[in-house]
Amino acid sequence: MADLLNPSFNLAEGLAAKKQQHLYRTRIEVESPQSAEIRVEGRDYLNFCSNDYLGLANHPDLVQSFKTAADTCGVGSGASHLINGHSSAHQNLELELAEFTGRDRALLFSTGYMANLGVISALCGRNDAVFEDRLNHASLIDAAILSRATLKRYRHNDVAHLEETLSISKGNRKLIVTDGVFSMDGDIAPMAGLATVAKQHQAWLMVDDAHGIGFLGEQGTGTLEQFNLSEQDVPVLMGTLGKALGTFGAFIAGSEELIETLIQNARTYIYTTALPPAVAAATRTSLGLIKTEAWRRQHLTELISAFRTGAEQLGLALMPSITPIQPLQIGDAARAMAISEQLRQKGFLISAIRPPTVPEGTSRLRITLTAGHSHQHIEALLEALEQACKAERET
Numbered sequence: 001m002a003d004l005l006n007p008s009f010n011l012a013e014g015l016a017a018k019k020q021q022h023l024y025r026t027r028i029e030v031e032s033p034q035s036a037e038i039r040v041e042g043r044d045y046l047n048f049c050s051n052d053y054l055g056l057a058n059h060p061d062l063v064q065s066f067k068t069a070a071d072t073c074g075v076g077s078g079a080s081h082l083i084n085g086h087s088s089a090h091q092n093l094e095l096e097l098a099e100f101t102g103r104d105r106a107l108l109f110s111t112g113y114m115a116n117l118g119v120i121s122a123l124c125g126r127n128d129a130v131f132e133d134r135l136n137h138a139s140l141i142d143a144a145i146l147s148r149a150t151l152k153r154y155r156h157n158d159v160a161h162l163e164e165t166l167s168i169s170k171g172n173r174k175l176i177v178t179d180g181v182f183s184m185d186g187d188i189a190p191m192a193g194l195a196t197v198a199k200q201h202q203a204w205l206m207v208d209d210a211h212g213i214g215f216l217g218e219q220g221t222g223t224l225e226q227f228n229l230s231e232q233d234v235p236v237l238m239g240t241l242g243k244a245l246g247t248f249g250a251f252i253a254g255s256e257e258l259i260e261t262l263i264q265n266a267r268t269y270i271y272t273t274a275l276p277p278a279v280a281a282a283t284r285t286s287l288g289l290i291k292t293e294a295w296r297r298q299h300l301t302e303l304i305s306a307f308r309t310g311a312e313q314l315g316l317a318l319m320p321s322i323t324p325i326q327p328l329q330i331g332d333a334a335r336a337m338a339i340s341e342q343l344r345q346k347g348f349l350i351s352a353i354r355p356p357t358v359p360e361g362t363s364r365l366r367i368t369l370t371a372g373h374s375h376q377h378i379e380a381l382l383e384a385l386e387q388a389c390k391a392e393r394e395t
């Protein structure tokens, strides 16, 4: 009825078009904690789609510190950080994140999405220019739009194209922004080249390390450790807590002046409620486990290499990646959906990623591995992928 009264709000038409293009999105209902094996709507699956890379989301030590903190701090933080929501748990976590990343200071945000919106719009405005990799996460693109700076997108991992774009830019401040590990591709940004170009053009460089932190680098501190780059090379580091760290939230790490600027100006920091303190407490435990349980990274690295070797033997065209994100490009959205569904029937949960999350014609299965998987899980996955891809070709 509403549609008849106001045809410009014809939502049914938009929904029907999504369905017809195989781009309609639905949710599944998870009935167990995140883990390598997961229960969904009454059935057990092997889980190859979470971002819980180190298998910490349901680690007993995290659960315990969360419970203990809830007993002593309650559940809600009650206010924003600048009013009185900033507790000792938040403060201590910020100190530990600064130490973990080797930076002067760190500042907690309630989500990674908000951290990106907050930092880019606090640093850049109308007369500035933001340079982003074409495949950057949606939150980084939205952040640049929100900032009102000129947004330039350079070809994926193409330092020469970035340099060309920078050299003709009239932006006052120039901010280059890249994912450290690309969320839908699993490949790593050419950080050394980006840092060099940034210096040459007096630009600042920011890395969103949502998928690198906890995994990359000897100590697991992320993409910048892998490239041995400092706060001078890459002034802005964003990390999330909801992926390898197994909890929720995000942070920006950098200089004293950067963090103070964000406290004064980042609207998504100022105008929102602080994370529950128990989440901060659990994250501190998670940082401790990253130090003491290095085996998680080693085991995951072994699984990645076993998976890639096995896939190559089967002739599966994996995208180039040394990270836990191991996408298998399918191309067509409908085919990607069909294969994902086949795998689901076999007891494997693997999501099909379609436009607009990835460019048209590059729909893929986004397979993610975690430290919670075993070599047997990988063997089972390879066998299921082989069968599902074969069955789909024959239909």
Ligand SMILES: *Cc1c(COP(=O)(O)O)cnc(C)c1O
Residues within 6 Å of the ligand: 110, 111, 112, 113, 114, 116, 137, 139, 179, 183, 208, 210, 211, 240, 241, 242, 249, 250
């Ligand atoms: C997940 C993700 C975010 C958003 O982080 P949330 O804490 O989930 O809001 C930002 N950037 C990248 C690259 C991500 O993968």
